[in-house]
Amino acid sequence: METNQFAAAEELPKAKSRVKEFIKKFMKRRTAVVAFVFIVFMIVMALAAPYIVPYDASQADYSNILSGPGKAHIWGTDEYGRDIFSRLMVGSRTSLFSALTATIIGTIGGVLLGLVAGFFGGLLDSLIMRFCDVMFAFPDILLAIAVVAIIGPGMINVMIAVAVFTVPSFARITRSATLAVKQELYIEVARSLGCRNGRLLFVHVLPGTIPSMIVNFTMRIGTAILAASSLSFLGFGANVTEPDWGAMLSQGRNYLNTAPHIVLFPGILILLTVLAFNLLGDGLRDTLDPKMN
């Protein structure tokens, strides 16, 4: 096809070339690639953990409590003799899953609000954006604590709390992207062909706002992990018996002097995961932003 239809092939490069170009550019950002690999590893771990970890995550072993990292337990054991490595890996399930769910819910909410605000403008816009401003005025974690305080503790409620404070930032980003896309000629063309508002909004405006969302979405997952862990640390989140990063930190606190490894490994894992999501976000932004090249 490249030989006999030379002219046509030149005018119509394959649609995939854009994706290929993106991957090529992204591969140049070494840190982002490492972060991406780490995240993929964590996700695989979270999915497979219960079947591959060396010990049962909630199996107590009283002959082996508070033992440091060693051959039998590579990252040591906690005060009930439970294997920390196994608990962390199994716990990544709750942490990643809750953070991801909360971010997705928050994103959907924020995007809807932002789209409506940006597209229709006027009073509706002012109402939505002032509401978001009020939410912005609170520090994230304080807002989450307030939400949990109202609806009660528990993993699902923690997710709701995290989702709630994810909403305003997405609403704001989507709104500004919507304002820009709304001005585009192709929106007017679609209107001139008889598209109604709903169709315009979701079929024509929404896809145009997605690039600006990808980066924020990635970064927000990191924030959500941190927030969910913080809430668990404060005792609002997961049941104490369930393995959860934040809860493990919280329990390990009592043994900080005698067995620092109990908090050290969960801490490091939270740090690395959050860092990885942020670095991935940075890398994506650099790759997606045409001005950076």
Add this chain to the structure above:
Amino acid sequence: MAETLLEVKNLRTEFKRDKSWVTAVNNVSFTINRGEVLGLVGESGCGKSVTSLSVMRLLDPRNSRISEGQVQINGKDLLRQNKKAMCKIRGHEIAMIFQEPMNSLNPCMRIERQLTEAVLLHSKVSKEEASRRAYDVLKAVGIPEPKMTLKSYPHQLSGGMCQRVMIAMAMSCEPELLIADEPTTALDVTIQAQILELMESIREQKNTGILMITHDLGVVAEMCHRVVVMYAGRIVEEKPVKELFECPQHPYTQGLIESVPKLGSNMTSLPSIPGSVPDLAVMPKGCKFAPRCRYAMDICREQEPELEATDHTGTRRCRCHLLHTGRQEVNQHE
């Protein structure tokens, strides 16, 4: 006689500026018959595009309003239609082509989806049927590889191709009226000719009425049957195209025609109309063109001339005081 397709009567469109309303289009009336091409000519900012957007009712209701007039298509008053009915009319009865083909297509959607969208919106056909129609219209507008083009994104097409796709989109529901807002301005000359030819052949086949908005008098001479010249939101002259070029009556039209460069002439500098279009909010009293007019008389600065019919059918109209005062002599002086 030919059947009237679009009739615009005393259209007045206003824009909000700092809490007061500024008139952008004032008392504009014209008609388009089936299969006829009407040119709408004038400088930037004279209200050509606003007129077309008023016809389509695409202006933002928050900062603009159509305060007077009627826009009738097939006897239906568009200004009285509700939103839902208007959405049915757009694309189905009136379609529009815009100035910048590269920006007219949604960059996130394949051509196929954009082409089928209008068809699916306006007629109850299956997706397969819509795709087949998309293929047919693409072929009809002279795209060399319709199958490949359907699967591609707008950024993979050239400007001329985009405009062809855009015309295909506009024609896919076989509208009776096509509004072309400077359809060739962003294209290079060879492509321009092809696009105009394409529009002409569509008009012949489907008997579509075309409102051709342009500031390019070459396009006007090529395509249009009748021409309406606008200045500062008003119609200043209306004539069949041949007469417009041979004996323009209004000084503004004369200026426009003179300022077209002519090949092979020994002009050292191109004649132009001095000054620029007045600001909508601070219009001169009297004739709006008087400050730039070389024949301006005292009465021109005092009293705005009416748009008068200059023949008994009313297809020739002119808005100038010179019609009454020895105008012929002025012409002969040149």
